[in-house]
Amino acid sequence: MDTLLNRNSYDDELNPNGICNCGVAENYLCENELISKLQSIQIWKTNYIYYPYSLGQKSLRQVLYRMMISSGLTGIISLLGYLIEKTATFLSDQEWIDSYIKLNRSRLTQQYAKVKKTIENIDNRIYIRPAKAGFFIWADFRSLLHEVTFEEEARLFQVICEHGVYLVSGSFLGCVQPGWFRIIFSVKEKWIEEILKRLKKGLDVYRQLTVASSV
Structure with missing residues (x-):
């Protein structure tokens, strides 16, 4: 998967059909300010x-x-x-450091709230664990699984990945309950709309697949 992400990483201009990486805990929200400094x-x-x-x-x-x-x-x-x-x-440069920290906190807070609200609106059964720091959302998708098993979690992961979004499944992180996913939200701000759109489409397709498999 790492090789695939490196070879086919999403870029809105250079590779719009690539995979959106929401698995690596990196913060791009103040990238331009940091590079400029x-x-x-x-x-x-x-x-x-x-x-x-x-x-x-x-x-x-x-x-x-x-x-x-x-x-x-x-x-x-x-x-x-x-x-x-x-x-x-x-x-x-303490003045710049202080202003950077303030700006970074503000953008992280805004992006977290936006992504959290959008995911909850995609399906109100999804539970987002409240957070006060960090770059990721810890999301409980158990209510969407056809069966609450790690095998079904892997199936959901695969469907989402096939729609161009890479998340980290809870089982990979040692979570004892199936259905949890870590979603990095501190990606480039101009990319987040595309990521959320793909995530919604992946979940819609997964729901249809589970209904079909249960008939």
Whole structure:
């Protein structure tokens, strides 16, 4: 499945028929702001390409030096100074950090509420466990299963996946009750409508399949 997702990942412009990945706990809601900030940090000092450099504890530099020499990776030493300085510069901008955290919390809250309400409207039998943090919704689809078994959970997972949405089933996470799914909602905001539309279609098809199989 990981290989399939990597090869056929959804993109609204480049691959609109790809699979929407709602299984990996990543947060894209402030991606543009984060990328812009990182691109604004231009730090490279010529002394970083030599060893020893002027920053850092001498004993630590010596240990790193011996480690890199023994591994034949002395070029990495120059990168260490760059990464340390870049990280320190990024974290030292407290005003930006505070504004980013506030914006991120706001967008997560809004996206969570939107996805939760939409899923509950798809079928009011679906129970969403209330959450106050995190990137995912923990959804109980047991009432939709034809039989409350892990085999039927896997069947529902397969139908949803065939309609272009990848979720993580509860059994994969060690859940003792069949029918639970983890749904990552912190995907790109412009993608969420497509994901919810596909999820609804998958559930509609699954309901028809279960009715047909019980006749």
